């Protein structure tokens with residue numbers, strides 16, 4: 001038997017901390033893909049005599065992707081650090097999942113916008129990025145559920161107990 005009698009539900013819920021963590025990391029990778037494809041296209045496509053990367057409003061979309069990527073990455077790295085220390089990370093993982101998925105949806109929308117009509121077609125992968133980003137905003141706890149969790153933590157309505165078993169440290 002894993003754990004103790006009557007603990008099954010809690011253990012099952014604990015598994016969400018692992019699934020959500022991988023979703024956060026995956027969403028961050030999706031932002032990176034949006035950024036890489038957008039930078040490449042923005043440096044190729046010309047309108048009004050210059051590459052579209054030179055237009056300020058295109059730069060704004062690129063910047064949002066950069067910020068989304070960096071912040072998302074730091075959030076799941078923080079959650080991973082907690083996991084490696086054997087610390088409860090439900091709050092950190094939920095925040096990383098929520099933020100990274102929201103940022104990836106925004107990044108994918110921007111990528112489609114930067115590609116213009118090509119972004120809407122399936123000739124380029126950015127339309128697929130957009131669809132994939134949307135799925136992760138819904139599964140592993142929808143954005144709304146994570147928002148409620150985060151507010152409840154901040155308001156003191158939700159408090160997690162520490163993990164019962166100490167994990168071995170990486171050195172052991």
Ligand SMILES: Cc1cc2nc3c(=O)[nH]c(=O)nc-3n(C[C@H](O)[C@H](O)[C@H](O)COP(=O)(O)OP(=O)(O)OC[C@H]3O[C@@H](n4cnc5c(N)ncnc54)[C@H](O)[C@@H]3O)c2cc1C
Pocket residue numbers: 135136138139140141142143144145148
């Ligand atoms: C691409 C994809 C892959 C999936 N893969 C899996 C999988 O592998 N395994 C699995 O078990 N499930 C999977 N799901 C299902 C997913 O977990 C559910 O779709 C998700 O939990 C939302 O449930 P629902 O679709 O019934 O929406 P509902 O629960 O009907 O929610 C509809 C809307 O209402 C909002 N809402 C619901 N309750 C509240 C509330 N209390 N407060 C505020 N807003 C609320 C939701 O955020 C959502 O926006 C997948 C979904 C997608 C899109």
